[in-house]
Amino acid sequence: xxxxxxxxxxxxxxxxxxxxxxxxxxxxxxxxxxxxxxxxxxxxxxxxxxxxxxxxxxxxxxxxxxxxxxxxxxxxxxxxxxxxxxxxxxxxxxxxxxxxxxxxxxxxxxxxxxxxxxxxxxxxxxxxxxxxxxxxxxxxxxxxxxxxxxxxxxxxxxxxxxxxxxxxxxxxxxxxxxxxxxxxxxxxxxxxxxxxxxxxxxxxxxxxxxxxxxxxxxxxxxxxxxxxxxxxxxxxxxxxxxxxxxxxxxxxxxxxxxxxxxxxxxxxxxxxxxxxxxxxxxxxxxxxxxxxxxxxxxxxxxxxxxxxxxxxxxxxxxxxxxxxxxxxxxxxxxxxxxxxxxxxxxxxxxxxxxxxxxxxxxxxxxxxxxxxxxxxxxxxxxxxxxxxxxxxxxxxxxxxxxxxxxxxxx
Numbered sequence: 001x002x003x004x005x006x007x008x009x010x011x012x013x014x015x016x017x018x019x020x021x022x023x024x025x026x027x028x029x030x031x032x033x034x035x036x037x038x039x040x041x042x043x044x045x046x047x048x049x050x051x052x053x054x055x056x057x058x059x060x061x062x063x064x065x066x067x068x069x070x071x072x073x074x075x076x077x078x079x080x081x082x083x084x085x086x087x088x089x090x091x092x093x094x095x096x097x098x099x100x101x102x103x104x105x106x107x108x109x110x111x112x113x114x115x116x117x118x119x120x121x122x123x124x125x126x127x128x129x130x131x132x133x134x135x136x137x138x139x140x141x142x143x144x145x146x147x148x149x150x151x152x153x154x155x156x157x158x159x160x161x162x163x164x165x166x167x168x169x170x171x172x173x174x175x176x177x178x179x180x181x182x183x184x185x186x187x188x189x190x191x192x193x194x195x196x197x198x199x200x201x202x203x204x205x206x207x208x209x210x211x212x213x214x215x216x217x218x219x220x221x222x223x224x225x226x227x228x229x230x231x232x233x234x235x236x237x238x239x240x241x242x243x244x245x246x247x248x249x250x251x252x253x254x255x256x257x258x259x260x261x262x263x264x265x266x267x268x269x270x271x272x273x274x275x276x277x278x279x280x281x282x283x284x285x286x287x288x289x290x291x292x293x294x295x296x297x298x299x300x301x302x303x304x305x306x307x308x309x310x311x312x313x314x315x316x317x318x319x320x321x322x323x324x325x326x327x328x329x330x331x332x333x334x335x336x337x338x339x340x341x342x343x344x345x346x347x348x349x350x351x352x353x354x355x356x357x358x359x360x361x362x363x364x365x366x367x368x369x370x371x372x373x374x375x376x377x378x379x380x381x382x383x384x385x386x387x388x389x390x391x392x393x394x395x396x397x398x399x400x401x402x403x404x405x406x407x408x409x410x
Contacts, residue, residue, distance in 0.1 A: 004042075004088040007035035008355060011370050011391065011398060014377075025380050028373060035092050042085050049074045049081075067122040069258055083114035083262055086270050091355040094369045094400075096407075099359030104274035111271035120211070120258035123245075144239040145226065146217065148178040149410070150342060150353070151237060153317035153331070154187060155180035161328045164320055172231035177220075179236050184316050185296040186216040186343055193219055193236060202240050208252045210244035211260065216343065217241075239347055260348055265291050269341035276305065276334055285333060291340050300333055309336045322409030338362075363403040364410050368392035370401060 006013040014026030015037045029037075053059070061072040070076055086107045093099035148171075152160035159180050163171050172178065181191050188196035196219040205213035217237045227234055242259070250257020268287045275284035281303035289299040298310040308330035309315050315330035317339040331339070338360065345352040357363045368391040375388045391401035 001038075001084065003034055003038035004084065005350070007031045007038060008088070008091055008351070009371050010034075010373060011401070012373050025377070028377070028381060031370070032092070035088060038088060039085065042081050045081055046078050049077050067124075069120050069122060079113065079115050080119060080262075082110040083119070083267050086110035086114060086267060087349070090270050090273070091359065093359035095403075096359065096361040100277065102359075104277055108271050108274040108278075111267050111274070114267050115262060115264055118260055118264050119262035121261045123249075123255055123257060123259045125253075125255050144347070145220075145233070145235050146237045146239055147233045147235055148180070151187075151217070151235075152178065152180060153319055153328075153335075153339060154182040154184045155318065156183065156311075156314045156316065157181035157191070160318065161326075164328070165326045168232055170231070172227075172234035175225070175227045175234070177225050177227075177234045177236040179219075182316060183296050183311070183314055184343070185294075187237075188215050188217065188219045193222075197221060202238075202243055205240065205243040206247045207244050208248040209250050209257070210248070211258060213241050213243055215240075216346070241347070263344045263348055265344040266341055266349055266352070269337055269344075272337045273334075276337065279305075281305065281333060284337065288333065288337050288340055291344060292336065295343075300336060302333075305334065306332055308332060320408040320410070322405070322407065325406075325409030358403070361403075361407045363406060365403060365405045366393050367403040368397075368401055369403055370398075372398055372401075 003013070003015060008031075011031055012028040013031070013034045014028055015034060016026060020026065049059070059072065059074040059077065061077060066072055066080075072080075089103050089107045089110070090099070093102055148160060148163055152163065155161075157180060159178065163178060166173075179193060180187070188200045190196040190199050200213075200215040200218055201221075202218050216239060218240045219236050220238060225234070225236065245255060245257065245259055247254055249255055268290070272284040272287040275281070275287075285300040285303055293299050297316050300309060302308075302310075309317070309332065311330070317331045317335050318328040319331045319335050321327050321329055338356070341356065342353060354363070358369055363369075370391055372389055372391040378388050390397040393402050
């Protein structure tokens with residue numbers, strides 16, 4: 001797992017091998033070689049899980065190894081491994097060409113044989129995570145305030161398109177937060193801010209044992225907007241899906257109890273993406289429609305790569321069009337898949353929007369495509385000062401480390 005995530009994040013890393021001396025920092029390898037080591041380690045884990053047990057060894061795993069409501073038999077353990085392997089195989093891509101060339105047959109096979117339901121870890125404030133990046137709106141913070149660039153694709157009122165037509169630095173000018181109307185039930189419902197506030201208040205989700213709020217997003221109470229930083233980041237909306245876990249936990253103890261770590265929908269969308277790329281549109285639509293329909297959106301019934309999602313003037317998602325990203329159109333099946341994946345994996349899987357956006361070509365122009373090796377790691381291996389580099393735009397940074405103009409035009 002650690003090798004896999006290092007390969008996703010960095011352009012190079014070291015692989016620690018059995019028998020390696022403790023003072024040996026290891027040779028830096030390219031990210032694809034590091035990922036190959038991750039695949040090999042995951043396969044060894046599968047092979048060991050399927051081997052006959054000896055003595056007291058074997059399954060189910062001790063509960064403290066992976067604290068979870070799931071009892072990890074060998075079969076369940078292998079499902080979890082294959083789910084992460086599918087994630088790694090798809091997410092390693094640095095650009096759309098590499099994403100298209102991913103091992104989709106293997107990704108589909110792993111996804112089909114991965115977790116069969118949402119994967120939860122049982123958390124504890126004693127030995128588990130704090131609020132961290134699952135932290136919610138706390139009465140004044142801008143943490144998890146959601147800018148419009150992505151969530152605006154759910155808007156059907158015209159607010160998003162009008163917002164896009166403004167100059168970047170004019171969006172939100174005058175301390176005006178972004179407001180949207182959407183049929184997607186993961187967002188508060190209503191055509192006015194007061195109606196959305198009445199539809200769902202954050203206090204509605206302060207319930208012990210509630211694993212996911214009724215709405216993933218809330219419209220901030222009047223007087224609670226935070227106008228700091230760049231104006232285009234101002235929004236009325238907070239991500240509050242896990243507010244119940246933060247405030248009440250499983251039985252009234254904040255941050256104690258099951259916490260979603262890998263949504264089944266995210267795994268299904270890896271499979272759906274592969275099926276779309278292979279031209280198996282009906283099978284992909286069946287997977288996409290599960291959460292679309294659950295959340296108030298009409299099912300996809302046109303099984304091809306180009307037809308707009310149903311809904312007419314109320315279609316979701318409505319995506320920006322290049323080259324200026326100033327107008328929107330109803331998205332196709334691929335965009336519907338992306339919308340479901342974004343909504344269901346937000347603040348769950350680590351850096352998921354970044355990894356997917358990188359492979360789909362959706363990152364804003366100039367965004368670094370990976371992290372450079374930290375200078376301490378370079379110096380410990382004898383690299384000179386002139387060999388230390390960064391990633392992203394500008395002189396002295398790694399070549400091919402910057403996103404170009406996105407598929408949406410930003």
